[in-house]
Amino acid sequence: MTALTLATRQNNSARPSRPLPWRRMVLVTWLQHQGTLTGVAVLFGALAIYLGIEGLIIHHAWTVDMDCLPASSAACQAKAGSFATQWHSGATIASPMQLLPALLGAFAGAPMLAREMETGTFRYTWTQGFGRSRWIIAKLALVGGPLAVIAGAFGILTYWYFGPFVAEGQLIALDPRTFALECLAFPGWVLAAFAIGAFAGMLIRRVVPAMATTMAVVGGLGLAVGLYLRHCRASRSMATASGGATSQPAGTGHSRASRAAGCSCWRY
Amino acid sequence: MNIIETVALGKNYGRTWALRDCTFAIPEGHLAALVGPNGAGKTTLLHLLVGLTTAAAGTATVLGGLPVGSRAALDGIAFVAQDTPVYTNLTAANMIRIARNLNRSFDLAYARARLGELDIPLDRKAAKLSGGMRAQLALTLALARRPRLLVLDEPLAALDPLARHDFMGTVLAAVSEDGVSVLLSSHVLAELERVADFLVLLTRGQVRVAAEVEDLVRSHRLLTGPADSADWIAGQLDVVQDQRAAAQAHLLVRAHDPDDPVPPGWEAHPVSMEELVLAYLRSGSPAAPAPLPLKPTASTGAA
Amino acid sequence: MFRLDRDSGVPTYLQLVHQVEHALRLGYLKVGDQLPRVRDVVTALTIHPNTVLKAYKELEAKGLAAGRPGQGTFITGTLEPVTLPELAGLRRQLLSWLKAADEAGLDEAGVAALLASVTRDYYGRRAARPENENAGNEGVA
Numbered sequence: 001m002t003a004l005t006l007a008t009r010q011n012n013s014a015r016p017s018r019p020l021p022w023r024r025m026v027l028v029t030w031l032q033h034q035g036t037l038t039g040v041a042v043l044f045g046a047l048a049i050y051l052g053i054e055g056l057i058i059h060h061a062w063t064v065d066m067d068c069l070p071a072s073s074a075a076c077q078a079k080a081g082s083f084a085t086q087w088h089s090g091a092t093i094a095s096p097m098q099l100l101p102a103l104l105g106a107f108a109g110a111p112m113l114a115r116e117m118e119t120g121t122f123r124y125t126w127t128q129g130f131g132r133s134r135w136i137i138a139k140l141a142l143v144g145g146p147l148a149v150i151a152g153a154f155g156i157l158t159y160w161y162f163g164p165f166v167a168e169g170q171l172i173a174l175d176p177r178t179f180a181l182e183c184l185a186f187p188g189w190v191l192a193a194f195a196i197g198a199f200a201g202m203l204i205r206r207v208v209p210a211m212a213t214t215m216a217v218v219g220g221l222g223l224a225v226g227l228y229l230r231h232c233r234a235s236r237s238m239a240t241a242s243g244g245a246t247s248q249p250a251g252t253g254h255s256r257a258s259r260a261a262g263c264s265c266w267r268y
Numbered sequence: 269m270n271i272i273e274t275v276a277l278g279k280n281y282g283r284t285w286a287l288r289d290c291t292f293a294i295p296e297g298h299l300a301a302l303v304g305p306n307g308a309g310k311t312t313l314l315h316l317l318v319g320l321t322t323a324a325a326g327t328a329t330v331l332g333g334l335p336v337g338s339r340a341a342l343d344g345i346a347f348v349a350q351d352t353p354v355y356t357n358l359t360a361a362n363m364i365r366i367a368r369n370l371n372r373s374f375d376l377a378y379a380r381a382r383l384g385e386l387d388i389p390l391d392r393k394a395a396k397l398s399g400g401m402r403a404q405l406a407l408t409l410a411l412a413r414r415p416r417l418l419v420l421d422e423p424l425a426a427l428d429p430l431a432r433h434d435f436m437g438t439v440l441a442a443v444s445e446d447g448v449s450v451l452l453s454s455h456v457l458a459e460l461e462r463v464a465d466f467l468v469l470l471t472r473g474q475v476r477v478a479a480e481v482e483d484l485v486r487s488h489r490l491l492t493g494p495a496d497s498a499d500w501i502a503g504q505l506d507v508v509q510d511q512r513a514a515a516q517a518h519l520l521v522r523a524h525d526p527d528d529p530v531p532p533g534w535e536a537h538p539v540s541m542e543e544l545v546l547a548y549l550r551s552g553s554p555a556a557p558a559p560l561p562l563k564p565t566a567s568t569g570a571a
Numbered sequence: 572m573f574r575l576d577r578d579s580g581v582p583t584y585l586q587l588v589h590q591v592e593h594a595l596r597l598g599y600l601k602v603g604d605q606l607p608r609v610r611d612v613v614t615a616l617t618i619h620p621n622t623v624l625k626a627y628k629e630l631e632a633k634g635l636a637a638g639r640p641g642q643g644t645f646i647t648g649t650l651e652p653v654t655l656p657e658l659a660g661l662r663r664q665l666l667s668w669l670k671a672a673d674e675a676g677l678d679e680a681g682v683a684a685l686l687a688s689v690t691r692d693y694y695g696r697r698a699a700r701p702e703n704e705n706a707g708n709e710g711v712a
Binding site: 017020123125126 | 320354355
């Protein structure tokens with residue numbers, strides 16, 4: 001006798017199920033954010049090559065300077081002067097690099113969630129078995145993590161790059177132009193911008209407005225911190241002047257500030 | 269076991285209530301059609317049932333009592349949203365990889381075989397697929413999860429007639445072979461008439477009808493007779509729609525007993541599902557009649 | 572194999588039953604032939620599987636087909652053709668009825684409408700009845 005209704009699929013396991021393992025998101029995140037991850041790698045790779053090559057040249061010129069003895073002779077002072085004119089103060093590269101955290105926040109962070117919301121694909125991913133919150137956390141971690149590591153390595157590179165300029169006195173410790181680019185400050189800024197971007201994307205739900213907002217917010221924060229540092233420097237140099245300490249010769253006295261940026265100061 | 273059950277479900281956006289006081293239940297093993305005009309709240313209801321939004325009032329359970337949006341519910345329900353959003357930059361092969369990783373169970377062999385049958389190339393980006401192919405891709409990814417409930421939001425709206433036929437063919441094959449329960453929404457009734465065996469009618473955020481199509485058709489009839497006795501007859505019966513033309517009246521009535529005698533001088537005709545739905549849609553009064561209760565019928569008696 | 576006439580007013584499952592009976596009468600189907608799989612009918616006509624199951628169950632009730640678990644539904648019986656004398660007798664009855672209808676003032680279209688309505692009722696009730704009987708025989712489901 002044929003049954004008039006069809007057998008329905010039964011639930012095989014009545015046990016409460018455990019969440020799916022996190023590692024499943026690795027392939028998913030890679031497939032969804034290949035562009036972002038490759039772009040970040042290429043960008044930092046290119047900058048690293050540039051800074052590396054130029055940095056080696058600068059370091060060579062600087063050690064030549066340092067080896068020039070006696071330091072106070074006219075010839076050596078002339079060499080130091082030519083170093084300054086030849087390489088300016090390294091600020092030319094520093095200024096555009098200030099934009100890096102804001103750009104990364106906008107281009108890497110904002111689209112993370114905003115693109116899903118804008119195209120509607122979140123209606124697909126959030127109804128899969130993995131779960132909405134775990135998916136968001138995994139995505140942000142799997143893109144933010146490598147980003148932080150790359151930024152951290154880059155921060156060490158920039159610290160090394162700007163070393164000679166600091167030693168020659170053309171950049172001071174906690175210089176607003178380079179502080180954010182060195183050591184722990186840089187990955188800190190990049191991660192913060194990334195988080196701000198992701199958050200803006202989640203709230204605004206449209207990619208382009210989220211990107212614009214992120215750049216504005218991160219840029220604004222950057223300016224604020226820069227102004228604060230300038231204020232700090234101004235008040236400290238006033239204190240130094242009133243304290244009557246001798247002016248610091250080039251090449252010394254940056255150790256405390258450098259340590260504040262989070263790097264070891266073996267050179268100083 | 270009810271595959272979907274709601275009690276006084278409501279959802280508001282600001283001051284507008286998209287859904288209000290929705291109470292209904294759909295037993296498992298049915299292909300249920302959620303029908304209503306645009307703006308009735310169908311998408312809101314579906315999003316609530318799959319866990320994309322949270323209810324402002326009332327409760328909903330799925331798959332026999334599981335809370336909406338819970339892990340077990342997510343495992344057992346596959347959803348295809350309106351306009352089948354896909355990752356336009358990804359190929360079908362990559363979409364399959366993603367689907368495999370995001371779900372506990374995924375029938376890879378089925379997915380590949382099905383896409384092969386449909387001539388959907390695995391290595392072409394989704395943006396370059398036609399609308400019909402994208403819809404079939406989304407449906408394949410959903411069915412490969414072997415869900416117990418398949419929820420589709422206006423899946424046929426953007427498809428040409430052939431694509432619609434193929435899409436529904438796939439859904440029906442899944443119902444007949446795997447016993448999947450289906451809930452699909454549409455504002456076009458004609459295409460659902462032959463396909464659905466359960467109807468949920470939604471107008472202005474409220475459920476007007478929630479019953480098996482067979483029961484509905486059996487329990488409604490069109491009475492045709494002289495207009496002068498129409499008012500008296502209408503008073504005796506549960507009238508859904510009252511149409512008068514000169515000396516003749518057509519009353520669409522709900523009879524609780526199909527063997528009720530026809531009033532003398534009147535003729536009774538059976539009603540098609542389309543006529544029935546149109547009548548309920550037209551008679552959209554705020555004080556809607558309660559949805560027909562679910563009675564145990566012989567056809568649900570398979571042990 | 573099956574066709575669907577959406578506008579005929581005849582329930583879908585009945586159309587399927589009639590098409591099988593028609594095929595049997597004309598010899599397209601013989602005892603032992605397999606009827607199309609539910610899945611294939613459903614994909615071709617976009618109708619609900621229960622409709623096909625209902626049609627096949629009706630054929631079973633008529634003794635024309637039987638389902639084999641795991642294999643499908645197969646033709647098990649043939650249709651007795653209506654014999655010539657029976658046919659002649661029915662014809663005569665119909666003619667005298669038409670005469671009566673004509674005398675009562677019913678024109679051709681009226682006859683067709685009345686015939687359609689009564690036919691629908693009669694076969695509709697007949698389809699419902701065997702189901703109820705079977706439900707009673709099966710006892711509790």
